[in-house]
Amino acid sequence: MLERLETEVFLALAEELHFGRTAERLGLTTGRVSQIVRKLERQVGAALFDRTSRSVRLTPVGRQLAEDLAPVVAAMEQALRRAVDAGKGVTGELRVAFLGEWTAPVLLRAVALFGERHPDCRVDVREAQLSNSRSSLEDGSIDVLVASYPFDGMALGPVLLAERRALAVPAGHPLAAEASVSLEVLADHPVVQYPAVTSIGFKRDRTPDRTPSGRPVPKGPSGATFSEMLSLVAMGRGVLPVGEHCRQYYPRPDLAYVPIHDAPLIERGPIWLPSNTTGRVREFIRATADVAGGGAAVQCSARGAGW
Amino acid sequence: MLERLETEVFLALAEELHFGRTAERLGLTTGRVSQIVRKLERQVGAALFDRTSRSVRLTPVGRQLAEDLAPVVAAMEQALRRAVDAGKGVTGELRVAFLGEWTAPVLLRAVALFGERHPDCRVDVREAQLSNSRSSLEDGSIDVLVASYPFDGMALGPVLLAERRALAVPAGHPLAAEASVSLEVLADHPVVQYPAVTSIGFKRDRTPDRTPSGRPVPKGPSGATFSEMLSLVAMGRGVLPVGEHCRQYYPRPDLAYVPIHDAPLIERGPIWLPSNTTGRVREFIRATADVAGGGAAVQCSARGAGW
DNA sequence: GGCATCGTTCAATCCAGCTCAATGATCCTT
DNA sequence: AAGGATCATTGAGCTGGATTGAACGATGCC
Numbered sequence: 001m002l003e004r005l006e007t008e009v010f011l012a013l014a015e016e017l018h019f020g021r022t023a024e025r026l027g028l029t030t031g032r033v034s035q036i037v038r039k040l041e042r043q044v045g046a047a048l049f050d051r052t053s054r055s056v057r058l059t060p061v062g063r064q065l066a067e068d069l070a071p072v073v074a075a076m077e078q079a080l081r082r083a084v085d086a087g088k089g090v091t092g093e094l095r096v097a098f099l100g101e102w103t104a105p106v107l108l109r110a111v112a113l114f115g116e117r118h119p120d121c122r123v124d125v126r127e128a129q130l131s132n133s134r135s136s137l138e139d140g141s142i143d144v145l146v147a148s149y150p151f152d153g154m155a156l157g158p159v160l161l162a163e164r165r166a167l168a169v170p171a172g173h174p175l176a177a178e179a180s181v182s183l184e185v186l187a188d189h190p191v192v193q194y195p196a197v198t199s200i201g202f203k204r205d206r207t208p209d210r211t212p213s214g215r216p217v218p219k220g221p222s223g224a225t226f227s228e229m230l231s232l233v234a235m236g237r238g239v240l241p242v243g244e245h246c247r248q249y250y251p252r253p254d255l256a257y258v259p260i261h262d263a264p265l266i267e268r269g270p271i272w273l274p275s276n277t278t279g280r281v282r283e284f285i286r287a288t289a290d291v292a293g294g295g296a297a298v299q300c301s302a303r304g305a306g307w
Numbered sequence: 308m309l310e311r312l313e314t315e316v317f318l319a320l321a322e323e324l325h326f327g328r329t330a331e332r333l334g335l336t337t338g339r340v341s342q343i344v345r346k347l348e349r350q351v352g353a354a355l356f357d358r359t360s361r362s363v364r365l366t367p368v369g370r371q372l373a374e375d376l377a378p379v380v381a382a383m384e385q386a387l388r389r390a391v392d393a394g395k396g397v398t399g400e401l402r403v404a405f406l407g408e409w410t411a412p413v414l415l416r417a418v419a420l421f422g423e424r425h426p427d428c429r430v431d432v433r434e435a436q437l438s439n440s441r442s443s444l445e446d447g448s449i450d451v452l453v454a455s456y457p458f459d460g461m462a463l464g465p466v467l468l469a470e471r472r473a474l475a476v477p478a479g480h481p482l483a484a485e486a487s488v489s490l491e492v493l494a495d496h497p498v499v500q501y502p503a504v505t506s507i508g509f510k511r512d513r514t515p516d517r518t519p520s521g522r523p524v525p526k527g528p529s530g531a532t533f534s535e536m537l538s539l540v541a542m543g544r545g546v547l548p549v550g551e552h553c554r555q556y557y558p559r560p561d562l563a564y565v566p567i568h569d570a571p572l573i574e575r576g577p578i579w580l581p582s583n584t585t586g587r588v589r590e591f592i593r594a595t596a597d598v599a600g601g602g603a604a605v606q607c608s609a610r611g612a613g614w
Numbered sequence: 615g616g617c618a619t620c621g622t623t624c625a626a627t628c629c630a631g632c633t634c635a636a637t638g639a640t641c642c643t644t
Numbered sequence: 645a646a647g648g649a650t651c652a653t654t655g656a657g658c659t660g661g662a663t664t665g666a667a668c669g670a671t672g673c674c
Contacts, residue, residue: 087353
């Protein structure tokens, strides 16, 4: 391998055929250029330039090397440019997705703002499924997902949506009549469980093991999908803490949603693979922060988001 | 452009996926590897590796860059290898030529020795013409020429042949009866001139402007070829200092060759373009030196031969 | 929870990269 | 033929970045 400066000096001199201009072009002194060329020639074992104090010409060996090296350097620069573009540039295509159609509006506002700022970057919006959301982020088929925290191992952007929690109970359940309940009631009823595929952090957040006071929460049956879990609730097999949006988006006659007054909000925001923190992604996260109302504190995960 | 070390570290790490092994492989410390990768990532603007203290993986951007960069590096190494091979290696083909068939035997002995030493380097032997010998060397169609010194601007190898000089005079000329003559007689007779295309040094050597004592030498007519020049002598238009080999190779009844007893020898040896001092050429020059009898002092021109 | 492995960080060290000025070679001018 | 101008080379000396080594911190295993 050649040193960067060696190849640059060699190719520049092969073009200019003049030490002074070459030195100026590269911000060096002629002495340095001379040294570098000599070192290269020593390494190659033959003269690359045929030079006197009045003329500089390529030798056959030098000409061959210049011809061989020029496309190589061009290819290297293109490879680097491609990487820098993926890293810093905001072009190409950005794929964003939402999880649950009620999160779409805020996402679409961010998309609109991003699109204004970066007209030459296509944005593809799609809806993700809970089952494939993680793998889609990991394999790069989507760049950013708007979903609820936590999302283990992913970088988290600023909060876009926050909602209160409610407890889903069967329609005839004693708690259904309450105006609101405390998280403590979880200790008194089995809680329907999320499927094993869900991340441990998410599962703990939605269906904690213990109440705030420390009492253990009895585990109920687990469902494969959210609808199935709600059906388990309706069947009286347990209760389930959910977001209040369910009242609007899952209005079932056999279910009642009772507000929980002492639970932290469920927060949703952009989520992405830390190793996929490219320029596009950074810019989109910025757009989401701005549509969330500039004042919103940008809460990022420690890993990979600190650009 | 990337620094050599940056690309090497990056590609090595992309292969090894392990900082320790990468560092060892490149003779660095892990700290340095970490720094270099970080600098590269800063330059690219995105993470290239997804790493914890227990695992190192390529990010999508990193994988792309590695794929793009690997062939580039391979091509650069091949280009350099090609140049080094031309410079130091002794392979491919070497084209040598002689000027005057009577120089061929010593050349062929050198070719034989060279062929023994470097069986995988083809050697092409041909006869050169005085008119195209210089251009053939300059355009690379022959690498080494065995001819007489001096040869302006060319590198000179060790002397392979040395011969005394003789003065070519018409058959009936007063000097034809002498056993030998001095260079001083040149002041007394017009001297046939070499054509203008001949190098100035060569011309001075064969047909000096002044005798050793400083007397001017009258210029006779010039011929286009050596045969023509001899004919001018035969016609009585002048005399001409030549090599003694002419007696054998140009035996004309209308000419006499009288030894010159106070002229330096005419020396012949390998001649090549300084800028074409490749490994092949160097090795061939060494072979000529060896067949000339190892003791022969290697007399090289100052320019380009000092490898 | 302790241990081993491994990547990161930081301060200290040192050498290579670089500059500057003198030198020498070449060509042009008069 | 001498002088001058241009330009590549050379060598000494300096500076800044490359490199090291150790301490640190994170991670996964037993």
